[in-house]
Each structure stands twice: as structure tokens, then as C-alpha cells.
Amino acid sequence: LDVGHCAYFKEISKIDDIEQKIETLNECICSLIGKLGKKLFCMHVHNVRKRDWRDHRSVDTGVIDFPRIFHKLKTVGYSGTLDIELEEDDKERACLNTGRYLSQLCANILDPPTPS
Numbered sequence: 001l002d003v004g005h006c007a008y009f010k011e012i013s014k015i016d017d018i019e020q021k022i023e024t025l026n027e028c029i030c031s032l033i034g035k036l037g038k039k040l041f042c043m044h045v046h047n048v049r050k051r052d053w054r055d056h057r058s059v060d061t062g063v064i065d066f067p068r069i070f071h072k073l074k075t076v077g078y079s080g081t082l083d084i085e086l087e088e089d090d091k092e093r094a095c096l097n098t099g100r101y102l103s104q105l106c107a108n109i110l111d112p113p114t115p116s
Helices: 004-008 018-039 066-075 091-110
Strands: 042-045 047-049 054-057 081-084
Touching (some): 004 047, 004 054, 018 066
Antiparallel strands (some): 047 054
16 A cells, blocks of 8 residues: 555545645545555555645655554554655655654554563
């Protein structure tokens, strides 16, 4: 599932109000995760910049609510890959920030430590 490209679905693109557009995008992504369930094996992750609605932005910035998405992934038992695609000017910084952010989400949401 390419989460950033969901931003260009017709039902998202036709919305003029930016806050409604963002909420609808996140609802759409979560709905797709729920519908695909165990069939989902790969998440293509990148974010969408609010000011110009440009995709392939660093995951730790932008309009996609990744904590919400990761909680939804947990409910369907997701164990697939997270493929990152970024088109940032400062590629090294964007990759490091995205990697750290995704690692935190995986550790805290998908596979949280068990209390001892």
C-alpha cells in the first residue's frame, strides 16, 4: 500500500478544505489497511507536505498520521515490510529522521516491550 499516493485518489483530490482533506486522507489509508488486512504485505511509506501537497517527503513531517496508521497496522497483525521513498533536498537528513521515526513507531506500537 503506497500511503503517499493515496493523497491523489479522486475522493481526496476533490476536497478544497485542507484540514478535511488531511482527515479524509488518513481515514482512507486506515480504511484500506482494514479492508486489506492479512493480504497487506508491503507498506510504501513517505509523507505529503501540507503547503503544496507534494509527496515523497520525510515520514516524520507532513500530513499523514503515521502513529494512527501504525495502530491500524497492529490491529490487522501486519508483519510486512516498510519501503521508504524520499525526494528531499537533504536526502541524508531525511533518511536518518525517517529511519529513527519509523524505528520508534515499530518499537512502541507494532512490537512494544513487555513489562517485566
